[in-house]
Amino acid sequence: MENRTARLTLLIDPKKKAVFEQLCSRQDVTPSQMVRKFIREFIEQELGEDWQDQVYGKDDTLG
Numbered sequence: 001m002e003n004r005t006a007r008l009t010l011l012i013d014p015k016k017k018a019v020f021e022q023l024c025s026r027q028d029v030t031p032s033q034m035v036r037k038f039i040r041e042f043i044e045q046e047l048g049e050d051w052q053d054q055v056y057g058k059d060d061t062l063g
Contacts, residue, residue, distance in 0.1 A: 043055070
């Protein structure tokens with residue numbers, strides 16, 4: 001699994017950011033959690049269900 005974190009900085013319209021934060025709050029998740037979910041889903045969409053094997057290696061996905 002993931003051992004370290006890396007920072008991703010993005011620019012977004014302030015009004016969209018505020019709405020995004022409100023919507024995340026409604027689902028009881030942080031904006032960071034939701035962005036990580038979007039990224040995981042996109043990677044899986046592009047690489048397939050075994051994306052973790054491709055990204056982390058087979059031994060790292062068992063954890």
